[in-house]
Amino acid sequence: MQYYSMYEIIDKKKNGQELTKEEFHWVIDSLMNKNIHEYQMSALLMAMFINGLNKKETAWLTDAMLYSGQTLTFEGQNVVDKHSTGGVGDKASFILAPIAAACGVRVPMIAGRGLGHTGGTIDKVESIPGFKTNLPLSEFKRLLTDKGVALIGQTKEIAPADKIIYSLRDVTATVDSIPLITASIMSKKLAEGANGIVMDIKVGSGAFMKNKSQARKLARSILDTAKRFDRGAVALLTNMAQPLGNKVGNAMEIIESVQTLKNEGPKDLTDLSLALAANMIHVAGVESSYAKSMKAAKKALTSGDAYRCFEDIIKEQGGDVSYIKDTSKLPATKETTEIKAPKAGYIKSLKTDEIGLLLTELGGGRKTKTDKIDFAVGFDFNKKVGDKVKEGDTIFTVHHHKSQVDKVTQVEGRFFKDVVKFSKTKVERPAIIIEKLEQ
Amino acid sequence: MQYYSMYEIIDKKKNGQELTKEEFHWVIDSLMNKNIHEYQMSALLMAMFINGLNKKETAWLTDAMLYSGQTLTFEGQNVVDKHSTGGVGDKASFILAPIAAACGVRVPMIAGRGLGHTGGTIDKVESIPGFKTNLPLSEFKRLLTDKGVALIGQTKEIAPADKIIYSLRDVTATVDSIPLITASIMSKKLAEGANGIVMDIKVGSGAFMKNKSQARKLARSILDTAKRFDRGAVALLTNMAQPLGNKVGNAMEIIESVQTLKNEGPKDLTDLSLALAANMIHVAGVESSYAKSMKAAKKALTSGDAYRCFEDIIKEQGGDVSYIKDTSKLPATKETTEIKAPKAGYIKSLKTDEIGLLLTELGGGRKTKTDKIDFAVGFDFNKKVGDKVKEGDTIFTVHHHKSQVDKVTQVEGRFFKDVVKFSKTKVERPAIIIEKLEQ
Numbered sequence: 001m002q003y004y005s006m007y008e009i010i011d012k013k014k015n016g017q018e019l020t021k022e023e024f025h026w027v028i029d030s031l032m033n034k035n036i037h038e039y040q041m042s043a044l045l046m047a048m049f050i051n052g053l054n055k056k057e058t059a060w061l062t063d064a065m066l067y068s069g070q071t072l073t074f075e076g077q078n079v080v081d082k083h084s085t086g087g088v089g090d091k092a093s094f095i096l097a098p099i100a101a102a103c104g105v106r107v108p109m110i111a112g113r114g115l116g117h118t119g120g121t122i123d124k125v126e127s128i129p130g131f132k133t134n135l136p137l138s139e140f141k142r143l144l145t146d147k148g149v150a151l152i153g154q155t156k157e158i159a160p161a162d163k164i165i166y167s168l169r170d171v172t173a174t175v176d177s178i179p180l181i182t183a184s185i186m187s188k189k190l191a192e193g194a195n196g197i198v199m200d201i202k203v204g205s206g207a208f209m210k211n212k213s214q215a216r217k218l219a220r221s222i223l224d225t226a227k228r229f230d231r232g233a234v235a236l237l238t239n240m241a242q243p244l245g246n247k248v249g250n251a252m253e254i255i256e257s258v259q260t261l262k263n264e265g266p267k268d269l270t271d272l273s274l275a276l277a278a279n280m281i282h283v284a285g286v287e288s289s290y291a292k293s294m295k296a297a298k299k300a301l302t303s304g305d306a307y308r309c310f311e312d313i314i315k316e317q318g319g320d321v322s323y324i325k326d327t328s329k330l331p332a333t334k335e336t337t338e339i340k341a342p343k344a345g346y347i348k349s350l351k352t353d354e355i356g357l358l359l360t361e362l363g364g365g366r367k368t369k370t371d372k373i374d375f376a377v378g379f380d381f382n383k384k385v386g387d388k389v390k391e392g393d394t395i396f397t398v399h400h401h402k403s404q405v406d407k408v409t410q411v412e413g414r415f416f417k418d419v420v421k422f423s424k425t426k427v428e429r430p431a432i433i434i435e436k437l438e439q
Numbered sequence: 440m441q442y443y444s445m446y447e448i449i450d451k452k453k454n455g456q457e458l459t460k461e462e463f464h465w466v467i468d469s470l471m472n473k474n475i476h477e478y479q480m481s482a483l484l485m486a487m488f489i490n491g492l493n494k495k496e497t498a499w500l501t502d503a504m505l506y507s508g509q510t511l512t513f514e515g516q517n518v519v520d521k522h523s524t525g526g527v528g529d530k531a532s533f534i535l536a537p538i539a540a541a542c543g544v545r546v547p548m549i550a551g552r553g554l555g556h557t558g559g560t561i562d563k564v565e566s567i568p569g570f571k572t573n574l575p576l577s578e579f580k581r582l583l584t585d586k587g588v589a590l591i592g593q594t595k596e597i598a599p600a601d602k603i604i605y606s607l608r609d610v611t612a613t614v615d616s617i618p619l620i621t622a623s624i625m626s627k628k629l630a631e632g633a634n635g636i637v638m639d640i641k642v643g644s645g646a647f648m649k650n651k652s653q654a655r656k657l658a659r660s661i662l663d664t665a666k667r668f669d670r671g672a673v674a675l676l677t678n679m680a681q682p683l684g685n686k687v688g689n690a691m692e693i694i695e696s697v698q699t700l701k702n703e704g705p706k707d708l709t710d711l712s713l714a715l716a717a718n719m720i721h722v723a724g725v726e727s728s729y730a731k732s733m734k735a736a737k738k739a740l741t742s743g744d745a746y747r748c749f750e751d752i753i754k755e756q757g758g759d760v761s762y763i764k765d766t767s768k769l770p771a772t773k774e775t776t777e778i779k780a781p782k783a784g785y786i787k788s789l790k791t792d793e794i795g796l797l798l799t800e801l802g803g804g805r806k807t808k809t810d811k812i813d814f815a816v817g818f819d820f821n822k823k824v825g826d827k828v829k830e831g832d833t834i835f836t837v838h839h840h841k842s843q844v845d846k847v848t849q850v851e852g853r854f855f856k857d858v859v860k861f862s863k864t865k866v867e868r869p870a871i872i873i874e875k876l877e878q
Contacts, residue, residue: 006610007610007611007612008612010485010611010612011612014485014488014489014612014613037477037478037610038476038477038478039476039477039478039480039481039607039610039611040481040610040611041478042478042479042481042482042485043481043482043484043485043611043612043613045482046449046453046481046482046485046486046489047485047489049453050453050485050486050489050490051489168478171445171446171476171478171479172446172449172478172479172482173446173447173449173450173453173482174453174482
């Protein structure tokens, strides 16, 4: 391989010049081989952040990161992954993956753990005893080929450069960059063998993207990069101005997922899961139109095929299915406290990231990467944005331990101070899907 | 001290916001105590580079760096330092410091070693046997108080934050930033106790600043920062489109310095040294006008006072004065080779940084920080820009060792290929002083 100078590469990007494909590959190879220093990489990341990467450069960075580890490939085009930018109460993966798989899509899920206000898919599924998320990549590939779906945690084998780069970005204020986010997501999706991708880009107070304009930019960047790699893709901007569904908390979200897979879940969660699954079915080429894909998705849900597929996944990966058949066996607190409306009105808004932080306060999330998770604690919302409340109506129920009475008082105080706003006049219930963007 | 978050400080500067004085102090303190990581510092430096620092921020960074180590203070205002941005053949310090000292200015010289195409004051003076440049700071202060002048190498005691920051900038392409250069220079000058500063900002092919507009910006930034610290300052933009004086090489530059101190030196070097010394005398308040200061400087030179002061400095710092009294004792090569003009014409230009690199090829400079210097090798120019040459006239003489015959052939080849340009028509001799900028 040709030799490049890291100094000159930083200098070029600092001056706003375009880097070449070879330079991106050299940087990532050198990073993996420790031939460049972290302080050089962080300087380059800051120059990339401020001066940006164009579409070609974003694809080249993605390409270099994708080949930093192992890559999986599958026959055909029906391997389609969903990626969500993360939010509060987001358990849609547990519903859409079985729906899509039941319709013939192969769904590779490599998911993360929670940190700060956002929960993690891996944490939630681990509330089911026995479920293994650290399968070797060969087993992941076998499950995906044979069963159509597999769920594992982040692995060093897939795009390891992303992990190194992300830990640097995390402490150097270079996270919220559209091209860097794009390369991080796409390198992992392409390495895990996805032939298509459906993005769920959350917008609102509980999301990384606080406004539609930023969310649209990220969507366009992902769609464009997917196209450059000849992959089908669709992006939905979806509402994260309140928690998704009614339940927030690890085991409680598994319970709500099972309810939804039995077609007894909350409307927002059901609608979103169906829309994402239908797009996956369409991108996978299983059905020839979106309308037919949606019909298939609905059928998989109402027929019970999706629910049975979910049970299969749990079983295949070592989980105890009796906890799914009877979700009352899942970790639960003995105490609950109802938080009641101090006055009548309409719920105008909920500061969703604060709700995530309140869960963390109860032990249901992580403040630092090494914190242990309490699967049992959580919140169950009776009222959400647009709902009318009378004085004394229960807005939500806190599931907590006996020892946490003081914490609950704190949660209630912060909820009325920082999270909820009331309106005297009627408030529209927000639509879950804001916008769909296609290639 | 209040706690700040490095993440938030980087984030602010990344978004182009102004940092506070307290934040600059916290960053530098944390850097010194290793409470922040180098990769965070380099990300911040890149954000500072691209988004810039305003005048206030530049002064605050200077202030924080200046207090990262020891600070010297002197009674009165007559401690004035000169700083040159560095060039090829620049031995003016050896001439202006004795002139200014002979006129009653106290001149603290903390100088560097050469790297790449630029030579170092410390390397040059070390060609005099016995001369010590690693005096303790207490001895430096004593010499300066008693003798009016002292010359030492960079020390960890003075503005150590600069050394850490500079080594990061050096490998992350963040060197050529006006505010970062300003803080680097000014923190050291203020820490060493300078009450005034005279800047020699070189412009041209042998200089860091390749054009006047950049040089002027640096001058303005230095003058403004000095003013904020209530220090007098003057900046000269001077010509580095050809070597300063005729001799390039460590011992050879000491020889030319001695000639110039005897008022027998080349005109450009004499004029520049007198102008810088006169400005120092004026800034120090020794004389009430620049005209009077120049008169005093000329008198110190022609009377021999400056030369005697130079001998004193050498003696005081352990150097063998017999090498100054008889410069033929200094390291010298046995061989010389004259490089002759292949055609008649006028010398139009000299690519000065290339001349510095040719010296490095002969062993007279450093490619890497650990290289040893050969004091004896060098170049002696007979013809410079504007001079008329006939075919066969000697343009310069290479001083080299017997073993270096092949190197000399290379030097000659590169000189005619890359360094010199001829003109058929008359070329103006460039003025050494381009412009003077005052506060």
